[in-house]
Amino acid sequence: NAGVTQTPKFQVLKTGQSMTLQCAQDMNHEYMSWYRQDPGMGLRLIHYSVGAGITDQGEVPNGYNVSRSTTEDFPLRLLSAAPSQTSVYFCASSRPTRANTGELFFGEGSRLTVL
Amino acid sequence: AQRVTQPEKLLSVFKGAPVELKCNYSYSGSPELFWYVQYSRQRLQLLLRHISRESIKGFTADLNKGETSFHLKKPFAQEEDSAMYYCALSGNAGNMLTFGGGTRLMVKP
Numbered sequence: 001n002a003g004v005t006q007t008p009k010f011q012v013l014k015t016g017q018s019m020t021l022q023c024a025q026d027m028n029h030e031y032m033s034w035y036r037q038d039p040g041m042g043l044r045l046i047h048y049s050v051g052a053g054i055t056d057q058g059e060v061p062n063g064y065n066v067s068r069s070t071t072e073d074f075p076l077r078l079l080s081a082a083p084s085q086t087s088v089y090f091c092a093s094s095r096p097t098r099a100n101t102g103e104l105f106f107g108e109g110s111r112l113t114v115l
Numbered sequence: 116a117q118r119v120t121q122p123e124k125l126l127s128v129f130k131g132a133p134v135e136l137k138c139n140y141s142y143s144g145s146p147e148l149f150w151y152v153q154y155s156r157q158r159l160q161l162l163l164r165h166i167s168r169e170s171i172k173g174f175t176a177d178l179n180k181g182e183t184s185f186h187l188k189k190p191f192a193q194e195e196d197s198a199m200y201y202c203a204l205s206g207n208a209g210n211m212l213t214f215g216g217g218t219r220l221m222v223k224p
Contacts, residue, residue: 033211040124042201042214043159058211090159104151104212106159 006107013081021076023091031094032074036087081114117142117206119215127221136187138202147205148185154198192222
């Protein structure tokens with residue numbers, strides 16, 4: 001029962017470096033999303049996807065790119081890391097709205113530090 | 116625009132005391148509201164949703180549209196309730212949720 005798997009769990013970057021956070025789910029969920037968690041600010045939506053080939057911006061998309069070539073995978077790319085992107089990142093998946101009860105299934109999180 | 120506010124960052128109570136975690140929202144349509152919980156070293160998970168009107172682990176939450184609130188309550192707190200609690204709202208963007216800032220509940224023995 002893997003559910004939502006995120007890698008890596010920890011990463012330290014220097015300002016200006018790029019990297020990709022990986023997210024995979026094995027529940028055949030159509031919807032996937034990325035959130036960042038910062039103290040006192042809760043979780044904020046970065047990007048989301050309602051199906052393969054479809055992505056859209058969330059509340060805080062600047063500095064991040066996503067793609068959805070398959071149902072299972074939804075990688076998050078940091079193009080040029082900045083200290084403001086130091087955060088814990090969560091990937092989540094869910095069923096489509098019609099069949100959904102509002103439940104998102106979350107990964108364990110990826111803690112990113114940008115120096 | 117939709118917004119969720121949790122006014123308390125930290126709530127500390129003794130075991131057996133009643134607990135109320137506050138949540139207020141701003142949304143122009145008909146909201147769907149949820150409480151998510153993150154226990155130490157565990158994944159964020161759904162605790163309860165307002166449409167189900169259920170009690171989970173002794174917690175209940177009632178949607179008050181007049182006061183735009185969805186407070187989480189439990190009559191007798193247990194030490195295992197210690198966790199981070201997030202109130203969330205589902206709006207227009209499919210299943211994408213807007214989360215509040217979270218409240219850390221500490222239940223002391």
